[in-house]
Amino acid sequence: MILKGRAWIFGDGISTDHIAPGRYFHLRTNLPELAKHVLEDANADFASEMQPGDFVVAGRNFGLGSSREHAPRIIKLAGVSAVLAQSFARIFFRNSINVGLPVLELDTSSISQGDELEVDLEAGAVRNLTSGETLSFAPLPAVMVKILDDGGLVEHFRKHGDFNL
Amino acid sequence: MASTLAEKIIAAHVGREVSPGEIVVTGVDVAALQDGTGPLALQQLEELDMLRAVNPEKTILFIDHAAPSPRKELSNAHKSLRDFAAATGAVLSEINEGVCHQRLVESFSSPGDIVIGADSHTCTSGALGAFATGMGSTDVAIGIATGKTWLKVPETMLVNVSGSFGEGVYAKDLILYLIGEIGADGATYMALEFAGPGVEAMTMSDRLTIANMAVEAGAKTGLFAADEKTAAFLEEQGRAGDFKEIAADPDADYSHTFAIDAGELVPMVSAPHTVDNTVTAAEASGRKLDQVYIGTCTNGRIEDLRVAAGILRGRQRNPSTRLIVTPGSRSVYLKAAAEGLLADFVEAGAMVTGTGCGACVGVHGGILGDGEVCLATQNRNFQGRMGNAEAFIYLSSPATAAASAIAGKIVDPREFSG
Ligand code: SF4
Numbered sequence: 001m002i003l004k005g006r007a008w009i010f011g012d013g014i015s016t017d018h019i020a021p022g023r024y025f026h027l028r029t030n031l032p033e034l035a036k037h038v039l040e041d042a043n044a045d046f047a048s049e050m051q052p053g054d055f056v057v058a059g060r061n062f063g064l065g066s067s068r069e070h071a072p073r074i075i076k077l078a079g080v081s082a083v084l085a086q087s088f089a090r091i092f093f094r095n096s097i098n099v100g101l102p103v104l105e106l107d108t109s110s111i112s113q114g115d116e117l118e119v120d121l122e123a124g125a126v127r128n129l130t131s132g133e134t135l136s137f138a139p140l141p142a143v144m145v146k147i148l149d150d151g152g153l154v155e156h157f158r159k160h161g162d163f164n165l
Numbered sequence: 166m167a168s169t170l171a172e173k174i175i176a177a178h179v180g181r182e183v184s185p186g187e188i189v190v191t192g193v194d195v196a197a198l199q200d201g202t203g204p205l206a207l208q209q210l211e212e213l214d215m216l217r218a219v220n221p222e223k224t225i226l227f228i229d230h231a232a233p234s235p236r237k238e239l240s241n242a243h244k245s246l247r248d249f250a251a252a253t254g255a256v257l258s259e260i261n262e263g264v265c266h267q268r269l270v271e272s273f274s275s276p277g278d279i280v281i282g283a284d285s286h287t288c289t290s291g292a293l294g295a296f297a298t299g300m301g302s303t304d305v306a307i308g309i310a311t312g313k314t315w316l317k318v319p320e321t322m323l324v325n326v327s328g329s330f331g332e333g334v335y336a337k338d339l340i341l342y343l344i345g346e347i348g349a350d351g352a353t354y355m356a357l358e359f360a361g362p363g364v365e366a367m368t369m370s371d372r373l374t375i376a377n378m379a380v381e382a383g384a385k386t387g388l389f390a391a392d393e394k395t396a397a398f399l400e401e402q403g404r405a406g407d408f409k410e411i412a413a414d415p416d417a418d419y420s421h422t423f424a425i426d427a428g429e430l431v432p433m434v435s436a437p438h439t440v441d442n443t444v445t446a447a448e449a450s451g452r453k454l455d456q457v458y459i460g461t462c463t464n465g466r467i468e469d470l471r472v473a474a475g476i477l478r479g480r481q482r483n484p485s486t487r488l489i490v491t492p493g494s495r496s497v498y499l500k501a502a503a504e505g506l507l508a509d510f511v512e513a514g515a516m517v518t519g520t521g522c523g524a525c526v527g528v529h530g531g532i533l534g535d536g537e538v539c540l541a542t543q544n545r546n547f548q549g550r551m552g553n554a555e556a557f558i559y560l561s562s563p564a565t566a567a568a569s570a571i572a573g574k575i576v577d578p579r580e581f582s583g
Contacts, residue, residue, distance in 0.1 A: 022527030
């Protein structure tokens with residue numbers, strides 16, 4: 001699958017409190033509303049200005065903190081096609097796969113705000129159309145590819161009726 | 166093959182030896198949801214037409230994050246948890262019964278268990294020798310309905326503790342120091358295993374504080390061997406029968422090791438906005454405080470309240486620093502009342518709230534104003550954590566928090582004489 005969009009740059013240590021702030025706790029049962037505040041505490045303009053298909057591009061340890069699955073869900077719901085980061089906190093990483101949000105680990109330091117990116121999930125390549133550079137990312141662990149391919153954990157269970165890893 | 170604690174517990178569940186990196190599907194002993202993550206989990210089960218709990222007496226739904234409910238959306242979320250419990254026989258932990266992780270160790274988690282909870286600090290139960298880990302709503306939902314989950318067997322980092330804490334230094338200072346040293350991603354997807362003479366000497370309360378914060382270094386879980394201290398703790402909870410001795414093999418293979426001399430530690434604080442941004446309390450001293458918060462799953466136990474009340478007794482909070490105290494569970498609350506600690510707090514000018522997560526997660530009960538500074542005994546100081554991204558949160562032990570509430574600014578509790 002080829003994903004295309006612009007890069008939105010975030011720093012290191014973006015926590016689930018940045019992504020889905022506690023003050024919107026009451027919106028956790030209303031994800032479309034919560035998605036309007038996605039990443040608000042890291043970049044107040046992001047939710048209103050991003051275009052469907054755009055990428056979240058971050059530094060180290062993206063998604064650290066709470067286990068709230070609402071965080072990857074609202075990133076996906078907002079229309080982000082994938083999160084590219086130097087590394088991810090593991091609960092967030094697993095939740096992302098479970099909800100069908102591609103999360104790619106690579107050196108993001110050469111990507112700039114607004115760069116046009118093209119991501120080839122199968123080939124493991126990120127083409128930066130603005131700079132001309134091509135970056136590669138490590139393939140996801142095989143068990144996660146299975147869950148992601150099925151469309152997330154719920155779909156995996158619907159299809160197989162059990163874990164089929 | 167010699168095994169670490171994590172490997173041992175997983176191996177006992179899957180019926181064969183396991184090594185780091187391997188993926189296993191394993192049985193789950195305890196599964197927990199709370200009011201922030203539970204409604205989504207139940208929605209997922211409904212979608213799968215699997216609204217059931219295969220092990221209802223070990224499926225616990227906690228109403229603790231927004232308890233009692235401050236608004237109708239949350240009241241409705243609470244209703245969904247109550248309805249599921251009524252329909253399936255799962256355990257409902259109502260408002261004021263306590264914070265999920267404190268309740269789990271009091272009544273549900275046992276040594277050798279695999280515990281999954283839709284809350285990142287589920288690792289707290291590791292203090293009892295349980296492989297306990299936080300997951301998302303969907304993972305725990307599947308665990309509840311099928312009794313199973315998948316895990317990648319983690320590598321283990323051994324944290325070898327020697328020595329004992331000096332005056333004014335506590336388990337919280339140790340874990341803040343460790344996270345400061347290895348970083349917020351220093352143990353990503355590893356099990357942290359705490360051992361050594363310094364650990365044997367620790368109280369269960371100390372171990373719980375440390376295990377609670379394993380995830381703040383990115384760890385999958387934070388484990389302690391189950392020994393006579395664990396046995397005594399379970400007996401106190403009326404659960405002597407749940408004890409089982411469990412320890413790593415002496416020649417187990419650790420991917421990393423880290424040594425700490427507890428006797429060398431000093432009071433620490435984490436400065437805004439990351440837990441690994443640690444400095445000594447002395448270095449942070451003088452920072453003016455608008456609020457001090459004592460409680461949470463990290464430091465809301467009776468031992469914590471005794472330390473704080475011991476410092477506050479007969480003194481007054483600083484007039485410009487408000488003080489909120491939230492006992493971690495009903496049993497802690499009742500003990501604190503019986504020992505007169507709640508009166509000590511109120512006399513010192515504190516507000517004592519019912520049990521629960523309260524101010525920690527920024528939902529209600531102590532939200533900070535713009536530019537305000539709080540010193541809290543919780544486990545996270547992320548931007549926006551206490552409900553306002555324009556506020557600043559420092560983390561410390563209950564002793565540092567209590568002394569600082571009196572001073573109205575951060576102080577080293579060892580140098581403090583109200
Ligand atoms: S007290 Fe704070 S950290 Fe602990 S479970 Fe509640 S919200 Fe989470």
